[in-house]
Amino acid sequence: MNRALLAALENIYPADRLLTRDVELLPYESDALTAFSAKPGAVVLPVDEAEIIYTVRLCHEMAVPFVARGSGTSLSGGSLPIPEGLTIGLNRLNRIKKIDPQQRIAVVEPGVINLHITEAAQPYGLYYAPDPSSQSICTIGGNIAFNSGGAHCLKYGMTSNHVLGMKVVLADGAVTQFGSESIEGVGVGPDLVGLFVGSEGLFGIALEITVRLMPQPELYRTVLAAYDDLGRAGDAVSMVVASGLLPGAMEIMDRLAIKAAEASVNAGYPDAEALLIVELEGEAPQVNAEFEQLRRIIDASGAFESRVAKSEAERTRIWKGRKGAFSAVGRLSPDYIVQDGVVPRSRLGEALLEINALKAKYSLDVANVFHAGDGNLHPLILYDGREDGALEKAEALAGEILALCVNLGGSITGEHGIGMEKRDYLPAMFSEEEIDIMQALRLAIDPKEIANRGKMFPGGEAPALARQGMHPLERAGVISRE
Amino acid sequence: MTISAPATVDELQTLIRDSERIHVIGKGSKTALHGNVNGAATVGLSEISGIIEYQPAEYTVTVRAGTAVHDLSAALDDEGQYLPFDPLLPAAATIGGVVAANLSGSRRFRYGGVRDFILGAEVVDGAGRAFRVGGKVVKNSAGFDLSKFLVGSLGRYAIMTELTFKVFPDVPRFRSLAFHYEQLEDALSAIYFINQSPYELDALDLVPPPLMNRGKKDGCWKLLARLAGFDETLPQRVERFSAAMTGETAPIQVKPLEDSASLWDPLAGLAGACLVKVALSPKQVPRFDEMVSRSPRRYGVGGNIVWLETEDIKQLDAALKSCELTGLCLRGVVESAVIGAPLENVLAARVKQVLDPQNKLV
Incomplete structure (x- = not known):
């Protein structure tokens, strides 16, 4: 670790907020992409934006790479430390500075936990819409870096669609603001909020964020349908779309994922090859009418059983199995890799057949959980990291799935980002020239490449060590992956 | 004004490479945007038009930038779908112009604006490079999201030639x-x-x-x-x-x-010479409204946008500055289409440096 930097950091951080001893650094060595880890040179825990700005400026001056980190729930290794670099832990910037229910906005610091915004907005009949499965622990700063999604993105979009304004420190120490409290932003001029969200921490750190809140739907109608064939569940999704309905969420789980969810949270799911969850939300009279339409579609779709949540408790139970499915898979296998590819919705069936063929080719199990409404697949590749070469085999299978998604006209990532994990696959989606332009953009903002170095772009330096097992917090059931 | 209308992306690239300064227009429906561009070669995109791929089942449509909004909306309507940001000036505008000027209509209230429905774009930048930004599926988080950046960018960073949008089923x-x-x-x-x-x-x-x-x-x-x-x-x-x-x-x-399209056209009653769009928050309305109480105007999208006519652009410019708001003139003869609080921003400047290093696009 750069000694001059440490000395300068000691000037403003007390010892309990400047961590340098091995035992203190251990919790920061990896994120939710547990196959990788690296030891940071030091970790600082700023408590206000002035400390963040000071720290970033020091890093820039001394050319020391840094990664900003919230709760470390990134599934693409986005918050993996840079070896010998600085990790800036933002969890202590966790103030909700303002809730303005009349204008439906909240102003928050980057370390605020996603679900806490909803909790603060609830008394006003409002909520914060993006709902990654880790929402009880992940921070808004991380959501911004990776443009996080969730099960309810089809109708109201991802994080980017819910951020109205922000104040940021760029990687070279420049501080700037963009957007506004209007849902129309500044109204004219390039959409800088849109550019910053999803930049994977490569542009800088969000210091203060204005998010839009949504009115809580008056009514949810949640249907769980069971199929004896995965393809039939996929066809049901197409039928719903063709009918003109716009559900808040459409999710599919396959047999292995169902089994895992059952073992873990005992959601009471039927024994089936595939489960489809469809949720309608909105004004009661409209939702009830849509629900009649949905029921006819589900009945005609060949489901051998369908259940309607009759209470909020039943709805919660249906979702608990789905949202806990990822960590539940940890019960079936010592290790697994989560993928996040996207395919055009109409090619879901094709993609699933191909994934089945790949399963056989690699003799590995794959559990499938996906946001069927937007074609976002989350295959979970099961392996045992204790076996020689198992991780490499799983990664090779993951790579084939990503190639498949691109070939079908989709994307290598819907909501987890490129991060460390998929950086070598970026060229599958973008041409050399396109990557060069993105790289030039990064250099124009961060000439020393210090912000989250080694992520997103292929061939980055950040070395990573293979390891095995779930994240300790995940094992304890505190976080889950999606 | 002579307008060159390239028929292909190749021709557009050549034009950009061979010109010192370029000003892009769709069909020129927003006259105020095309005033003060002296010396720049004007490029019209009306020949680069047509729907490339429309898949109702995917909720996506890919269209060339010079396509008339009217044509695109009609094609979507045939399938019971629509652009939820509700593009303005449907009679005369191109879809590229709607994105470049960020012009959502009243129905934006329900699901969001242009930024919320753009998924990707093909562009030619100021260096003449043609490339893709964003994706073509409803969900994608690979790479920097330059497609959102282009919303409201007024053709000054890159010229969009093709756009992909998310669309929704329309209600009956x-x-x-x-x-x-x-x-x-x-x-x-x-x-x-x-x-x-x-x-x-x-x-x-x-x-x-x-x-x-x-x-x-x-x-x-x-x-x-x-x-x-x-x-x-x-x-x-x-x-x-x-x-x-x-x-x-x-x-x-x-x-x-009586519900009708004209009832929900926020510009329907605003026929004056100089038309301006301003984004503001509902709580900024009282103070701003006092300053513009003599202008015909309409507040759209729950008080988040105001459309107004003015005869005195200088006075409006000053009013906007005092409220720290920025306005975009759509119609009229003005020195600069952007009035009020300036748009300068360090992040935008860095992007300009990369995409248009010679400052060709004006």
Whole structure:
């Protein structure tokens, strides 16, 4: 670790907020992409934006790479430390500075936990819409870096669609603001909020964020349908779309994922090859009418059983199995890799057949959980990291799935980002020239490449060590992956 | 003004490489944007038009930038779908122009604006490079999201040649209502009530009293609300909503209106020479409105946008600056289309440096 930097950091951080001893650094060595880890040179825990700005400026001056980190729930290794670099832990910037229910906005610091915004907005009949499965622990700063999604993105979009304004420190120490409290932003001029969200921490750190809140739907109608064939569940999704309905969420789980969810949270799911969850939300009279339409579609779709949540408790139970499915898979296998590819919705069936063929080719199990409404697949590749070469085999299978998604006209990532994990696959989606332009953009903002170095772009330096097992917090059931 | 109209992306690239300064237009419907570009070669995109790929089942459409909004909307309508950001100037505008000037209409209230529905784009930048930004599927988070960046960028960073949007199924039926209030404050309180209520409106605009009637009894503020949904549910929804509004916001009058496209065209009553769009937050409305009380105007999208006519652009510029707001002139002869608080930003400048290092695009 750069000694001059440490000395300068000691000037403003007390010892309990400047961590340098091995035992203190251990919790920061990896994120939710547990196959990788690296030891940071030091970790600082700023408590206000002035400390963040000071720290970033020091890093820039001394050319020391840094990664900003919230709760470390990134599934693409986005918050993996840079070896010998600085990790800036933002969890202590966790103030909700303002809730303005009349204008439906909240102003928050980057370390605020996603679900806490909803909790603060609830008394006003409002909520914060993006709902990654880790929402009880992940921070808004991380959501911004990776443009996080969730099960309810089809109708109201991802994080980017819910951020109205922000104040940021760029990687070279420049501080700037963009957007506004209007849902129309500044109204004219390039959409800088849109550019910053999803930049994977490569542009800088969000210091203060204005998010839009949504009115809580008056009514949810949640249907769980069971199929004896995965393809039939996929066809049901197409039928719903063709009918003109716009559900808040459409999710599919396959047999292995169902089994895992059952073992873990005992959601009471039927024994089936595939489960489809469809949720309608909105004004009661409209939702009830849509629900009649949905029921006819589900009945005609060949489901051998369908259940309607009759209470909020039943709805919660249906979702608990789905949202806990990822960590539940940890019960079936010592290790697994989560993928996040996207395919055009109409090619879901094709993609699933191909994934089945790949399963056989690699003799590995794959559990499938996906946001069927937007074609976002989350295959979970099961392996045992204790076996020689198992991780490499799983990664090779993951790579084939990503190639498949691109070939079908989709994307290598819907909501987890490129991060460390998929950086070598970026060229599958973008041409050399396109990557060069993105790289030039990064250099124009961060000439020393210090912000989250080694992520997103292929061939980055950040070395990573293979390891095995779930994240300790995940094992304890505190976080889950999606 | 001579307009070169390249027919292909290749021709556009050549034009950019061979020119010192380039100004891009769609069909030129937003005249104020094309005023002060002296010496720049004007490139029109009307020849780069047509729908490339429309897959209703995917909720996506890919279209060339010079396509008329009218044609695109008609194609979507044939499949019962629409662009939820509700592009403005459907009669004359190109879809590229709508994105470059960031012009969403009243229906933006329900699901979001241009930025929320753009998925990707093909562009040619100031260096003449043609490349893709964003993706073509409804969900994608690979790479920097330059497609959102282009929304509102006025053709000054890169010229869009192809755009991919997310589209939604449209609802079959509408009902519109007007709630009348004596004071602006009362009308804004009604907006705040709606904002915290579960009533899902398709659109919500606020129309100030007609200028000649100010101070008179019929000089009230009209809050226009539109509900969309199934025929069989609308009567009940309208009744519930009206009852709640009457109970909670005390309008002096509630009037059912005949729903029509022109009722929900925020520019329909604004025929003056100089037309300006301003984004603001509802709480900024009272102060700003006092300064523009002599301009014909309409507040759109729940008080988040104001469309206004002005005869005195200098005075409006000063008013905007004092409220730290920025305006975009769409029509009229102006020195600069962007007025009020300046747009300069360090992040935008860095992007400009990469995409248009020679400052060709004006």
